[in-house]
Amino acid sequence: MVGPLARRRLLLQAAAIAGGALVPQAWTPALAQARLGEDPFQLGVASGDPTADGVVLWTRLAPRPLSPDGGMAPAPAAVDWVIAEDEALTRVAARGQTLAVAEAGHSVHVEVSGLRPDRVYFYRFYAGGHASPTGRTRTAPLAGADVARLRIAYGSCQKYEAGYYPAYAHMVADAPDLVLFLGDYIYEGDATDKGVRRHPGPEPMDLAGYRVRYGAYKSDPQLQAAHAAAPWMVIWDDHEVENDYGGDQSQDDVDPALFLRRRAAAYQAYYEHMPLRRAALPVGPQMQLYRALTWGRLAEIQLLDDRQHRPHRTCQAQANGKLIPDCDERRDPTRSLLGPEQEAWLMERLASTQGHWNLLAQQTLMGEGVIPGPLWSNDGWDGYPATRNRILEQWRRAQVSNPVVLGGDIHTFVAGDLKLDPEGPVIASEFVGGSISSLGRSNAAMALLQSANPHLKFGDGEVRGYGLVDLTRETCAVRFRAVESALVPQSPIRNLAAFVVEDGERGLKPA
Numbered sequence: 001m002v003g004p005l006a007r008r009r010l011l012l013q014a015a016a017i018a019g020g021a022l023v024p025q026a027w028t029p030a031l032a033q034a035r036l037g038e039d040p041f042q043l044g045v046a047s048g049d050p051t052a053d054g055v056v057l058w059t060r061l062a063p064r065p066l067s068p069d070g071g072m073a074p075a076p077a078a079v080d081w082v083i084a085e086d087e088a089l090t091r092v093a094a095r096g097q098t099l100a101v102a103e104a105g106h107s108v109h110v111e112v113s114g115l116r117p118d119r120v121y122f123y124r125f126y127a128g129g130h131a132s133p134t135g136r137t138r139t140a141p142l143a144g145a146d147v148a149r150l151r152i153a154y155g156s157c158q159k160y161e162a163g164y165y166p167a168y169a170h171m172v173a174d175a176p177d178l179v180l181f182l183g184d185y186i187y188e189g190d191a192t193d194k195g196v197r198r199h200p201g202p203e204p205m206d207l208a209g210y211r212v213r214y215g216a217y218k219s220d221p222q223l224q225a226a227h228a229a230a231p232w233m234v235i236w237d238d239h240e241v242e243n244d245y246g247g248d249q250s251q252d253d254v255d256p257a258l259f260l261r262r263r264a265a266a267y268q269a270y271y272e273h274m275p276l277r278r279a280a281l282p283v284g285p286q287m288q289l290y291r292a293l294t295w296g297r298l299a300e301i302q303l304l305d306d307r308q309h310r311p312h313r314t315c316q317a318q319a320n321g322k323l324i325p326d327c328d329e330r331r332d333p334t335r336s337l338l339g340p341e342q343e344a345w346l347m348e349r350l351a352s353t354q355g356h357w358n359l360l361a362q363q364t365l366m367g368e369g370v371i372p373g374p375l376w377s378n379d380g381w382d383g384y385p386a387t388r389n390r391i392l393e394q395w396r397r398a399q400v401s402n403p404v405v406l407g408g409d410i411h412t413f414v415a416g417d418l419k420l421d422p423e424g425p426v427i428a429s430e431f432v433g434g435s436i437s438s439l440g441r442s443n444a445a446m447a448l449l450q451s452a453n454p455h456l457k458f459g460d461g462e463v464r465g466y467g468l469v470d471l472t473r474e475t476c477a478v479r480f481r482a483v484e485s486a487l488v489p490q491s492p493i494r495n496l497a498a499f500v501v502e503d504g505e506r507g508l509k510p511a
């Protein structure tokens, strides 16, 4: 007697052998769902965290994305998935079935393994009689492989009210192997009338609220297309929880124990909406986000979480907003922006990396940004300069090959060099990639900042866009890609500036 599960498998195999589109019609009684009348795939598909033999496939069933439950009944729902070597999904590499459960907002995170290294794949999900869009992804090369090139697009800061996402249409056309998203995927602020579109509802404070917020952001078709075009590796900044939060400290000085409840809800919603591995599944208010990616011998990317593990803001008593004069606490070497465990992990990675290029993907501007006073922001690296110095020292001491920093957060394109002391040698270069839509500082303010910080070689806060990095053995070429206007969904793009870092040399040059 062929049981329903076995029969279903046979049907799937038959469909695959027949080479037809794989839309399962038979459902097992144990998992029977009311067929979904509305398309459950309105938030699109995504993939992420590639390895040499696999990748994470993501979707979330949400026929009504702006409902806290996504429009799903509380019961589990069966989701079939397939990954293939061709876009028509005929040369199937793997397939399976997973359950989307209410506890995870009916999101699914399929960790596919057994794929071939350094290859493009296509994937699709099926549920309730509907098929998702087809996504395109790829695996990483084998760790020891000689890899000629890698193209990375990196972006951050996509405030929904501030603009549309024409940047993503161009990012897709640029055909990156990998997309890095460096934080501020959502903004938590209340709905306002100030932008081109409105946040749904009030500031999220609980899981239901954050789910609705992601439902709005992820409904954007250009964002969905970018997720469907390449694997992403994501890290967060502050707005995925609350502006300028750090550790258990809210910007509003809420009781830390209470703020951690909000952080837990925000982290859970983040996990539910990102193509992350199970290792990142939050446990209460804790979530493992920092990690590294190896791309053959060509590159290693270390991705940092500088929000969750940091101690409280420094010199707060002297602060005017978040700008502070110098104080002993700011220079306290025991204060780590990364927290002791993550910092130890990073030091270990930097000591052992085999990457020809070592990209440090993190949230914000890493170089010093002192403003006349002198004053520093206590929200970023300038609030924790000992951590920055230890990383620079480790790059030098461990003779890390070709370190380059990528950042976001400040809604401004910045290119600069990093030094331990102003008169000393350049140790690394950094490229902060503007913002997808969030409004930045004026170029007059940027010019003032650059005049006090000559290591910041380029700055433009008045345009929106992303960074494009082309790595070969010889060069790390970075282009700042700027859209004409993010106030409209379709907008032309231009190269705002282009730089190159050459193998074995320190310091960026105009390209």
Ligand SMILES: [Fe+2]
Pocket (backbone or CB within 6 Å): 156, 157, 158, 183, 184, 239, 409, 410, 411, 438
């Ligand atoms: Fe931002």
